[in-house]
Amino acid sequence: MDYRLQVVxxxxxxxxxxxxxxxxxxxxxxxVDYHPAPGFRVVQLTPPGSSCSVQIGVGLTDAAPGSARATYLAVTDIEAAHRELTERGVEISAIRHKSPIDDWKGDWRPGTDPERRDYASLADFADPDGNAWAIQEIGFRPSQAAGGAEPHHTEPREGMTR
Structure with a gap:
């Protein structure tokens, strides 16, 4: 049985x-932008290439506006995604990478992970209400960008699946 995440x-x-x-x-x-009655509206939006959508609206949740944290978008080329979002006017953090990647007590360093390892490089942005998003590089292929290292696929840790 598959349990596919459909909407957040x-x-x-x-x-x-x-x-x-x-x-x-x-x-x-x-x-979709569905507004069948006063006090209820649902707007469903889907990120490029995603099978999961987000919905915003009126009468959907009692959570405070801007309360979402750490919603991740996986991209295969974080530098290209960062450039695209910046060109579209999104205020996005500088790209950073985890070093060493195997020790989450380690430091974040500026720039893309030199080895382009899965899950190592991130950048953050927020919507106008403060809902926080992270873009994370997974599955980089050198043919996608000029130059670049061979991809390194980190095996999932215990309790994680890919």
Whole structure:
């Protein structure tokens, strides 16, 4: 039996402002904007290439606007994703990587992981309400970008699956 994640609900203060951010800045696709009655509206948006969507709206959740933390988007080329989001006007952190990757008590270092290891490189941004997102590189292939190291696939740790 497959249990596929289909949608994640984010709480926002202004649905139109948030939808505009996700469509125009983050590049998400608008799937539906359903407003059948006063006090209820659901806007479903899907990140490029994703089979999971996010929904924002009115009457969906009692969570405080901007309360989502650490929602991850997996990308195969973090430098290209960072460049694309920056060009679209998203305020995104500098790319950083975990070093050493095997010790989560270790430091974060600036830039993309030199070995382009899975799960090592991240950058963060937030929507206008403060819902926090991270982009994380998984599955980099040197043919995707000029130069680059051979990919290193970190085996999942106990309790993690890929």
């Amino acid at each position: 609900t984010l709480s926002v203060g202004d649905v139109d402002r948030a939808a505009a951010f996700y469509i125009r800045r983050a590049g998400f696709t608008l799937d």
